Amino acid sequence: MGLLVEGEWKDKWYDTDGNEGKFKRQASQFREWISNEADATYKPEQKRYHLYVSLACPWAHRTLIFRQLKQLEDVIDVSVVSPEMLEDGWTFLPFPGATKDKLFDFVFLRQLYSRAVPDVTTRVTVPVLWDKKTASIVNNESADIIRIFNSAFNEITGNDQDFYPIQYHAEIDQINERVYDKINNGVYKAGFATTQDAYEEAVTELFDTLNYLEERLSAQRYLVGNILTEADWRLFTTLIRFDVVYHGHFKCNIKRISDYPALSGYMRELYQYRNVASTVNFKHIKHHYYFSHTMINPTQIVSVGPDLQLDRPHGRNHL
């Protein structure tokens, strides 16, 4: 685990000193867009772009789900890193379900960042959307990448299903902000806290928000407008990891998602939606968290359970 400083790799864990033991996520640096506008550098084209993901990572998972939902499998190919993220950061070392770097055969993901910008200073994160034509990183922010996938390639795929409908922008943005801060990033704030107070604050806010969502989802099928939107998929990738890694490894253990009837049914419905289940890899998820965060789990022992029985009926049809 580390970062690139002016192109040099430094092995360094997140710095919580000087921040009262709180984990603070850094903003993504590559934020370009793909569009059909006449002056756009990045135009939607078949096989021009390549996606780098980890199957363990909830942020990368969003992009894989959108690639499936928007039928982009033949338009954008994927390379999958190994779930083990240690002193060299993400690598393409062999691991079942991981791939080689299909474009450059790099061993380390950091080589891709350096290839784009040789003297770059950045964390080396997934997902990364790469442009083969200009040899550059288009975007490494999952929130942007799913919006790009939602609409930029519609003319190529013929799939115009919209997960960010214009009439719900404000409501989606509003719920996203809360879910991001208290849940998606909230579990990390709890897990990576280095003081008791920072941990307790994050865990309390996390469960207050889960309680709020349980109430909301008891009365309506989806988060916004009673149609499936990006807000649901953004919540899903944290929920599906919750009982498996966040509950134990990150000590988010006031309750399990299985203890919430509405949230757990909702999570199963999303899991069973089309072929979303094929994007969920619990082996990578467990191995990544338990094996890579050695300051939380020095023995690197990977938990065996739980058995979530995700194919059970979701019971949400009445809503």
Ligand SMILES: N[C@@H](CCC(=O)N[C@@H](CS)C(=O)NCC(=O)O)C(=O)O
């Ligand atoms: N804001 C980014 C966050 C991505 C992110 O933090 N990914 C994690 C994996 S779950 C990562 O690559 N971490 C490596 C690091 O921080 O050095 C996004 O949503 O795309």
